[in-house]
Amino acid sequence: MQRSWRQRFHLPAVIGTIPMILVAVGVFVIGIGFSVLWSFTSSKLFPTYDFVGLAQYRRLWADSRWLVSVNNIWFFGLMSISCNMVFGYLLAVFMDQRIRQEDLFRSIFLYPFAMSLIVTGLVWQWVLDPNLGLQAAMRNLGWSSFSFAPLVDANTAIYALVVAGIWQGSGVTMAILLAGLRGVDEEIWKAARVDGIPTWRTHLSIVAPMMKGAFATAFVLQCVGVVRVYDLVIAMTGGGPGIATSMPAVYVIQLITVRQNVGQGMAAATMMLLPVLVVLGFSGLVLWRRNRRQGARV
Amino acid sequence: MTAGQITAIQPVQDAPDQAGVAPFGPKPRHVSPGRIGIYVFLVVAALFFLIPVYIMIVTSLKGMPEIRLGHLFSLPAEPTFQPWADAWLHACTGRDCNGLSPGFYNSLKITVPSVIISIICASINGYALTFWPYKGANLLFGLLVFGAFVPYQVVIYPLIIGLSSVGLFATLPGIIIVHTIFGMPILTLLFRNFYAALPVELFKAARVDGAGFWRIFFSIMLPMSVPITVVAVILQVTGIWNDFLFGIVFAGRSNWPMTVQLNNIVNTTTGVREYNVNMAATILTAAVPLIIYFVSGRWFVRGIAAGAVKG
Numbered sequence: 001m002q003r004s005w006r007q008r009f010h011l012p013a014v015i016g017t018i019p020m021i022l023v024a025v026g027v028f029v030i031g032i033g034f035s036v037l038w039s040f041t042s043s044k045l046f047p048t049y050d051f052v053g054l055a056q057y058r059r060l061w062a063d064s065r066w067l068v069s070v071n072n073i074w075f076f077g078l079m080s081i082s083c084n085m086v087f088g089y090l091l092a093v094f095m096d097q098r099i100r101q102e103d104l105f106r107s108i109f110l111y112p113f114a115m116s117l118i119v120t121g122l123v124w125q126w127v128l129d130p131n132l133g134l135q136a137a138m139r140n141l142g143w144s145s146f147s148f149a150p151l152v153d154a155n156t157a158i159y160a161l162v163v164a165g166i167w168q169g170s171g172v173t174m175a176i177l178l179a180g181l182r183g184v185d186e187e188i189w190k191a192a193r194v195d196g197i198p199t200w201r202t203h204l205s206i207v208a209p210m211m212k213g214a215f216a217t218a219f220v221l222q223c224v225g226v227v228r229v230y231d232l233v234i235a236m237t238g239g240g241p242g243i244a245t246s247m248p249a250v251y252v253i254q255l256i257t258v259r260q261n262v263g264q265g266m267a268a269a270t271m272m273l274l275p276v277l278v279v280l281g282f283s284g285l286v287l288w289r290r291n292r293r294q295g296a297r298v
Numbered sequence: 299m300t301a302g303q304i305t306a307i308q309p310v311q312d313a314p315d316q317a318g319v320a321p322f323g324p325k326p327r328h329v330s331p332g333r334i335g336i337y338v339f340l341v342v343a344a345l346f347f348l349i350p351v352y353i354m355i356v357t358s359l360k361g362m363p364e365i366r367l368g369h370l371f372s373l374p375a376e377p378t379f380q381p382w383a384d385a386w387l388h389a390c391t392g393r394d395c396n397g398l399s400p401g402f403y404n405s406l407k408i409t410v411p412s413v414i415i416s417i418i419c420a421s422i423n424g425y426a427l428t429f430w431p432y433k434g435a436n437l438l439f440g441l442l443v444f445g446a447f448v449p450y451q452v453v454i455y456p457l458i459i460g461l462s463s464v465g466l467f468a469t470l471p472g473i474i475i476v477h478t479i480f481g482m483p484i485l486t487l488l489f490r491n492f493y494a495a496l497p498v499e500l501f502k503a504a505r506v507d508g509a510g511f512w513r514i515f516f517s518i519m520l521p522m523s524v525p526i527t528v529v530a531v532i533l534q535v536t537g538i539w540n541d542f543l544f545g546i547v548f549a550g551r552s553n554w555p556m557t558v559q560l561n562n563i564v565n566t567t568t569g570v571r572e573y574n575v576n577m578a579a580t581i582l583t584a585a586v587p588l589i590i591y592f593v594s595g596r597w598f599v600r601g602i603a604a605g606a607v608k609g
Contacts, residue, residue: 012511013430016422017438020486023479024438028445031456038455047459091343097336107592108344114591114598115584116540118557122564122580123350126357132573133353137370167347175599227449231542235561252451253543262455269452276447 032273039266047262056267066268069246072158076247077226080165084222085215087166088173093203095174096181106178110171117168121235124164125151154244157237161245164236169225173218180214181207227272248272358382358578365573381574385582389575391562398579401559405539405586407470408555412477413534417527420482424489425519429501430511439486446483454547461548468550476548477538485530492526493519532594533601536587556583 014021034047042052060066091109095102112120127133130149138146150156184207192202208215230249233239239246239254248268255265357365358381359374387397426432427439457476458467466472496519504514545555554562560583564576591598 009432010430010511013426013432013435016511016515017426017435019419019478020423020438020442020482023482024441024445026460027453027457027479028441028448031453031460032448034456034459035452090339094336094339097333099336099340105340105344108347110599111588111591112347114536114587116542116557116587118540118542118561119580119584122560122576123354126573126577127350127353132365132368133370136368140368140370167350171347172599179599224447230450231557234542235565238565249449249451253454253547256455256458257547266455269449269455272449273452276449280444280447 035266036270036273038262039264039270041263043262043266045260045262052263056263057271060264060267060271063264065243065246066248066251068243069248069251072245073226073229073247073249076158076161076165076229077223079159079162080169081219081222081226083162083166084170084173085218088170088218089177091170091174092177092181095178106175109174112168113172115168117229117231118235120164120168121232124160124167125236128160151237152241154241157241157245161232161236164232165229168232169222172221176218176221177211177214180211183214184210227276354577354581358385358574358581360574362570362572362574381572382578382582384572384575385563385579389563389572389579391559391566398556398559398563398582401554401556402582404549404553404559405555405557408473408477408545408549408553409535409538412474412481412538413531415474416478416481416485416534417530419478420485420530421489421520421523421527422515423482423486424491424493425515426511427486427490428493428496429498429514439490442483442486446487450480450543454543458547468548468553470549470553473544473549473553476544477541480544481534481537484533488530488533489523489526492523496522528594529597529601532590532598536590536598539586 038047039056040051040053041048042050042055095105099105128149128151130136130152135146135148138148150160188206188210189202192206197206228249229247230253233245233247233250237245239250248271252265252268252272255261255268259265353370356371356373359377359379361376361378361380364375385397386399388395389397423442427435457479461467461472461475466475500518501514504518509517539555540557541555542557542561546558549555549558560579563579
């Protein structure tokens with residue numbers, strides 16, 4: 001009896017993983033639980049426990065700043081992920097043509113990813129600064145009507161963020177997809193060539209579907225990055241002009257620190273968690289069903 | 299210059315004797331419009347990635363009068379390193395004018411212990427999960443992987459409350475704990491996948507010889523974990539050095555890391571904007587991860603990809 005207990009809970013293993021137990025349960029279960037709990041209270045600067053039901057959520061969805069943030073994250077997410085995927089895939093395909101200096105090109109495409117998003121944001125803030133960057137340079141060269149200042153216009157500032165996001169992230173997509181391309185069997189290319197299929201067609205219809213894993217990896221990496229985009233916005237626009245480039249990640253931090261409205265901030269944080277839960281739950285279900293079917297077949 | 303290389307060269311040296319018979323030298327490259335197109339695309343893309351940094355370097359070497367002329371792309375007429383010295387020693391954030399150097403030392407004080415502690419924790423986790431799975435261990439691991447996808451904003455406030463209740467909020471140990479927490483999901487995944495790929499016989503043989511949990515870990519697993527540890531170190535050093543959000547929230551004013559100081563220097567200056575100093579400061583902040591990136595080469599990519607394998 002005692003033996004089986006010791007087998008199931010080998011004491012050193014439990015002791016060695018105490019940090020993991022604390023983090024998994026303490027932070028990712030209890031911590032998130034408290035966040036959700038406080039979203040139903042009227043907490044201001046410090047957490048309180050007088051429950052107000054869904055009032056915080058109602059106020060949240062009536063706040064124009066939050067609505068702008070939600071719109072922005074969808075727009076930014078769709079734009080930057082699709083651009084990153086397309087651009088990264090193109091780069092990978094071109095890199096795969098037995099070119100010279102491949103390592104040099106790879107280093108150039110990938111180095112922005114090694115830098116902080118704060119650095120990326122500041123760099124592009126200057127490049128797009130009307131008095132210092134591209135616009136000023138072009139006017140100096142004699143093109144006096146040249147106008148290119150996306151950051152000072154509330155309608156275009158988000159495009160500038162997308163460009164910076166592509167600059168920072170497409171190299172990683174390229175690297176992952178290139179590894180996927182290299183994993184495709186050479187014979188497939190030969191067979192397609194023998195059959196007289198044009199190269200672009202082989203890419204789209206045969207090779208791309210074979211790289212599902214690489215695409216999924218790149219996609220997941222980008223999604224996680226988009227949900228967490230905070231540093232880039234802070235460094236590049238500060239959420240402005242006005243509230244034009246506010247994002248949920250920025251909104252939550254502002255409510256907690258500057259506006260001292262924890263209840264509503266936690267409601268916003270819970271709304272950020274919701275899509276993640278849905279996607280994770282869905283993919284977990286798919287995995288579980290696939291495992292069960294495979295188990296049944298064996 | 300090994301013997302193998304020399305023998306490989308040999309046939310080429312003999313080739314002129316039979317030049318009329320066998321082709322020699324590299325196959326002449328076919329310069330078709332298609333290949334030119336490939337290079338044009340790649341070079342244009344490379345320019346897109348390089349121009350911002352070119353502007354930064356050039357501008358950081360100019361004096362302010364020259365910058366005001368507006369020749370963004372021109373090389374500095376009178377290169378000066380004064381902006382770099384100013385950025386390091388005198389740049390102002392609010393009323394303090396000590397430059398970036400305090401931020402650099404803060405980042406060092408945060409990064410080194412965070413990297414060491416988080417990797418120790420994660421390697422033990424991965425080892426225990428692979429070879430000593432106790433009841434419920436896989437559930438814990440599932441929660442941890444879930445944590446890798448959770449937006450930071452959901453857990454930040456509970457962490458603030460938790461850390462301040464034990465007096466660690468806005469302290470150096472506090473920020474180290476935070477980095478250890480948020481590094482744990484990816485690193486544990488990394489180490490678990492690495493140990494799971496090792497042959498189980500290794501572990502079983504050690505068990506038969508009577509070695510226990512810690513003995514097997516320190517004598518067998520740890521010495522074998524060098525490659526994965528290198529990947530983990532690269533991942534963590536760049537990740538923690540580049541962090542901004544945790545630094546500004548959890549480190550406290552006196553421990554603000556370099557990224558936070560940089561943002562303060564650049565985005566809160568009043569009066570004349572010294573672009574050259576700001577850009578020098580930005581390059582200085584990016585220097586550490588960039589050096590790691592260029593030294594580590596392909597390991598860096600492996601780290602990124604490994605972190606997302608099981609996504």
